[in-house]
Amino acid sequence: xxxxxxxxxxxxxxxxxxxxxxxxxxxxxxxxxxxxxxxxxxxxxxxxxxxxxxxxxxxxxxxxxxxxxxxxxxxxxxxxxxxxxxxxxxxxxxxxxxxxxxxxxxxxxxxxxxxxxxxxxxxxxxxxxxxxxxxxxxxxxxxxxxxxxxxxxxxxxxxxxxxxxxxxxxxxxxxxxxxx
Amino acid sequence: xxxxxxxxxxxxxxxxxxxxxxxxxxxxxxxxxxxxxxxxxxxxxxxxxxxxxxxxxxxxxxxxxxxxxxxxxxxxxxxxxxxxxxxxxxxxxxxxxxxxxxxxxxxxxxxxxxxxxxxxxxxxxxxxxxxxxxxxxxxxxxxxxxxxxxxxxxxxxxxxxxxxxxxxxxxxxxxxxxxxxxxxxxxxxxxxxxxxxxxxxxxxxxxxxxxxxxxxxxxxxxxxxxxxxxxxxxxxxxxxxxxxxxxxxxxxxxxxxxxxxxxxxxxxxxxxxxxxxxxxxxxxxxxxxxxxxxxxxxxxxxxxxxxxxxxxxxxxxxxxxxxxxxxxxxxxxxxxxxxxxxxxxxxxxxxxxxxxxxxxxxxxxxxxxxxxxxxxxxxxxxxxxxxxxxxxxxxxxxxxxxxxxxxxxxxxxxxxxxxxxxxxxxxxx
Numbered sequence: 001x002x003x004x005x006x007x008x009x010x011x012x013x014x015x016x017x018x019x020x021x022x023x024x025x026x027x028x029x030x031x032x033x034x035x036x037x038x039x040x041x042x043x044x045x046x047x048x049x050x051x052x053x054x055x056x057x058x059x060x061x062x063x064x065x066x067x068x069x070x071x072x073x074x075x076x077x078x079x080x081x082x083x084x085x086x087x088x089x090x091x092x093x094x095x096x097x098x099x100x101x102x103x104x105x106x107x108x109x110x111x112x113x114x115x116x117x118x119x120x121x122x123x124x125x126x127x128x129x130x131x132x133x134x135x136x137x138x139x140x141x142x143x144x145x146x147x148x149x150x151x152x153x154x155x156x157x158x159x160x161x162x163x164x165x166x167x168x169x170x171x172x173x174x175x176x177x178x179x180x
Numbered sequence: 181x182x183x184x185x186x187x188x189x190x191x192x193x194x195x196x197x198x199x200x201x202x203x204x205x206x207x208x209x210x211x212x213x214x215x216x217x218x219x220x221x222x223x224x225x226x227x228x229x230x231x232x233x234x235x236x237x238x239x240x241x242x243x244x245x246x247x248x249x250x251x252x253x254x255x256x257x258x259x260x261x262x263x264x265x266x267x268x269x270x271x272x273x274x275x276x277x278x279x280x281x282x283x284x285x286x287x288x289x290x291x292x293x294x295x296x297x298x299x300x301x302x303x304x305x306x307x308x309x310x311x312x313x314x315x316x317x318x319x320x321x322x323x324x325x326x327x328x329x330x331x332x333x334x335x336x337x338x339x340x341x342x343x344x345x346x347x348x349x350x351x352x353x354x355x356x357x358x359x360x361x362x363x364x365x366x367x368x369x370x371x372x373x374x375x376x377x378x379x380x381x382x383x384x385x386x387x388x389x390x391x392x393x394x395x396x397x398x399x400x401x402x403x404x405x406x407x408x409x410x411x412x413x414x415x416x417x418x419x420x421x422x423x424x425x426x427x428x429x430x431x432x433x434x435x436x437x438x439x440x441x442x443x444x445x446x447x448x449x450x451x452x453x454x455x456x457x458x459x460x461x462x463x464x465x466x467x468x469x470x471x472x473x474x475x476x477x478x479x480x481x482x483x484x485x486x487x488x489x490x491x492x493x494x495x496x497x498x499x500x501x502x503x504x505x506x507x508x509x510x511x512x513x514x515x516x517x518x519x520x521x522x523x524x525x526x527x528x529x530x531x532x533x534x535x536x537x538x539x540x541x542x543x544x545x546x547x548x549x550x551x552x553x554x555x556x557x558x559x560x561x562x563x564x565x566x567x568x569x570x571x572x573x574x575x576x577x578x579x580x581x582x583x584x585x586x587x588x589x590x591x592x593x594x595x596x597x598x599x600x601x602x603x604x605x606x607x608x609x
Contacts, residue, residue: 024341024342024343025341026381029362029363029381031362031363031364032343032361032362032363033363034363035343035344035345035346035360035363036343036344038346039305039344039346060363062363066363069365070346070363070364070365073348073365073366073524074305074345074346074347074348074366075346075347075348076305076306076346076347077346092267092466092514092518093267093268093425093462093466093500093511093514093515093518094267094268094424094425094500096514097424097425097426097500097501097502097506098425098426098430129347130265130267130349130518130521130522131265131266131267131268131269131349131518132306133264133265133269133270133272133273133304133306133307134270134273135267135268135269135270135422135424135425135430135498135500136270136422136423136424136430136431136432138424142306148308148309148312149305149306149308149309150308150309151306151309
C-alpha cells in the first residue's frame with residue numbers, strides 16, 4: 001500500500017481525468033477537486049483506501065484528514081468495503097407510500113441478505129437510501145458500482161432479478177481494464 | 181395549460197429539444213444573444229425583477245432582487261442548484277433530462293447579468309448519468325461558440341462546469357452547497373454575509389434553482405408583462421408541481437401558479453389511487469406541515485401567499501398525497517428518519533433533536549410508548565425550532581407539530597392507556 005506505484009494510482013492511470021478535474025476550479029482553490037477525485041478513485045472499487053486518500057491529499061495539497069472527513073460526510077463515498085454493486089433502494093416516504101418497504105424486503109429475500117448486508121460472493125450490498133428524486137416512478141433503486149450510478153425505475157421483482165443477473169454476468173466477463 | 185413553457189419537450193408536434201440544432205431552430209439562445217449583444221447587465225436584472233419571478237427551489241425569494249444584491253467585487257460566480265433532494269421533488273431532473281438547453285440558457289443569462297465568467301451547475305451525485313449528458317451539452321455549446329471566450333464577438337466570456345454532490349440533502353441549502361464546491365463538508369454558513377456578498381470562495385455569488393433559471397429565457401424573449409400575466413399577482417408564472425404518494429397518476433404537472441389543490445389532484449392527476457379518500461397533503465415534501473384534506477384546503481390556490489394562510493408552505497411544490505389508510509405517526513416517523521439521516525451535525529439542536537424525535541417516533545410506532553413520550557416529542561421539537569443556522573431543524577419539526585395537532589388519534593392509538601380522542605369531535609376530523 002505504501003509502495004510508489006500504489007501511491008500513484010490516480011495520476012498514472014487517470015492523468016487526463018485528473019487534469020480535467022483540476023481545471024474546473026481556480027488554481028488557488030484546488031481543494032474543490034476533492035469530491036470529483038474521490039468519485040474518480042471509485043472506478044477502482046467503492047472504497048476510499050488510505051493510499052487513495054493520501055494521494056488525493058497530495059494532489060490537492062490538503063491533509064489526509066480533510067479528505068477522510070469528506071468520505072465520512074457524504075454517503076456516496078465509502079470508508080469500508082462492501083459489495084461490488086450497491087443496490088440502493090429508496091424507502092423514503094413518497095416511495096414507501098407506493099410499496100417500497102415491501103419491495104426492499106423482497107429484494108433482500110432474493111439475495112439472501114438483510115438491508116445493509118453484502119452477499120457472500122461480495123457482488124451485492126443492499127441498502128435502503130433517502131429520496132432519489134424519482135418519487136413518481138416507485139418502486140425504484142439505483143445501482144452504484146465502479147462504472148458510476150444507474151437508475152432503475154418502476155421496478156418489479158423480476159426486473160430486479162434481470163438487473164442482478166446482468167450485473168453478475170458483466171462482472172464475470174469484465175476485461176482486466178475494467179472498461180465499460 | 182395549452183403550451184408547456186418549462187416542460188417544453190411535452191408540447192405536441194415538436195421534435196427532441198434536447199438536441200441542440202432543434203433547440204436552436206425553435207429560437208433557442210436568441211434570448212441569450214440578445215442580452216449579451218444588446219443589453220447591460222442592469223437591464224437584464226430589471227427585466228427579471230419586473231417579471232415577478234420568485235425562486236422555485238423552495239424559499240420563493242424574488243429572483244431579480246437576489247441578482248441585484250451582488251457586491252461590487254470581481255470575479256463573481258453563478259451556481260445552479262440542481263441538488264434536488266427534497267422528498268417528493270423530481271422536477272429539475274425532468275427539465276435537465278428533456279429540456280436541458282432552456283435551463284442552460286437561463287443559467288447563461290443569469291451569469292451575464294451577474295457578470296460572472298464561470299458558472300457551476302451543482303448536481304446531486306445520484307444524477308451521475310444525467311450530469312455526463314449535461315457535460316456533453318456544455319461541450320456542444322463551447323464548440324458552437326455560445327460558451328467560451330468572447331461570445332458573439334463581445335468582451336464577455338463564460339464557461340460552465342459541473343460539480344457533483346455525493347448524497348447529502350443539506351447541500352441543497354445554498355451556503356452548504358457552496359461549501360461543498362469548495363471541497364468541504366456540506367454544512368451551512370452563518371448568514372449574513374449572504375452569498376451575494378461572500379459566496380463561492382468568498383466572492384459575490386448568485387445561487388438559483390434549476391427551475392427558476394429555466395424561466396429566464398422566456399422572460400427575456402416574451403417580456404416581463406407577458407410573464408406577469410400568468411399566475412397570480414404575487415406568484416407569477418408557470419410552476420412544475422411534483423405529485424407523488426397516493427395520486428392515481430403521480431408525476432410532474434406544469435400549471436400556472438394559483439391552480440387549486442383540487443384542480444391539480446382531481447382534475448389533472450385523476451384523484452386518489454384505488455379511489456380511496458384523501459386524508460392529508462404534504463405540500464412541500466418532508467419540510468412543511470401536513471394539511472388535512474378539508475374543502476378549505478382543497479380549494480386553496482397553490483401560491484406562495486395562500487398556502488401559509490392555511491398553515492403550510494408551497495416550497496418547491498413537492499406535493500405528497502396520503503390516503504385514508506396512512507397512519508400519520510408512521511408518516512412522521514418516515515419523515516424524521518430522513519431528517520435524522522440528513523442533519524449535517526453542525527447545530528446541536530438539530531443533530532440531537534432529530535435523533536431523539538426519530539427514536540420517540542419509533543417507540544410510538546412500535547406501540548411501546550406512553551403518553552409522556554408524545555408529550556416529550558413535542559417538547560423536543562420545541563427545543564429545535566428557531567435554534568439552528570439553517571432551516572433543516574425547523575423543517576424536521578413540521579411533521580411533528582402538525583401531525584400531533586391535526587391527527588392526534590394516529591399518535592394516541594399506539595398508546596394503550598391514552599385518552600382516545602375518538603370521542604372528541606374536534607380531533608382528527
